[in-house]
Amino acid sequence: MFALKLLFVFIGILYVISVILHKLYFSRLKDNVKISNYVALIAFFLFLYIILGLILVVFEDKLLYKIIILSFSLAPFMIGKVATYEKEKLYTIMQFILIIISDIFVMLI
Numbered sequence: 001m002f003a004l005k006l007l008f009v010f011i012g013i014l015y016v017i018s019v020i021l022h023k024l025y026f027s028r029l030k031d032n033v034k035i036s037n038y039v040a041l042i043a044f045f046l047f048l049y050i051i052l053g054l055i056l057v058v059f060e061d062k063l064l065y066k067i068i069i070l071s072f073s074l075a076p077f078m079i080g081k082v083a084t085y086e087k088e089k090l091y092t093i094m095q096f097i098l099i100i101i102s103d104i105f106v107m108l109i
Contacts (some may be wrong), residue, residue, distance in 0.1 A: 004052065007052060011045060011049050011052060012103045015076070016099055023092070036070070045082075053070065053072065056106065069102070
C-alpha cells in the first residue's frame with residue numbers, strides 16, 4: 001500500500017512538472033509534432049493519476065478517506081473540464097494546489 005501511495009505522489013509531481021514545462025517551453029515551439037507528443041504525455045500522466053487514485057480508493061478502509069481520495073484524484077480532470085481559456089492560469093494553479101494537497105493527504109493517511 002505504501003508503494004502505491006508513493007507512486008500516486010510521484011505521478012502527481014510528474015504531472016505538475018510536465019504542465020510547468022509545457023507552459024514555459026513547449027508552448028513556444030513551432031514544431032507541432034513535439035507539442036502534440038508532449039501534450040499526449042501530460043494527458044497520460046493525468047490518466048495515471050486518476051487510475052492510481054481509484055486504486056487507492058479500493059484499498060482504503062475508511063469511507064471518509066475513500067471519498068476524499070476519490071474527489072482529490074478526479075479534481076484535476078474536473079477543473080480542466082470547466083476551465084476557460086481566459087482564466088487558464090488560475091485553473092492551472094488550482095490544479096497544482098489540489099494535486100499538492102492530495103499528495104500530502106495520501107502520505108499522511
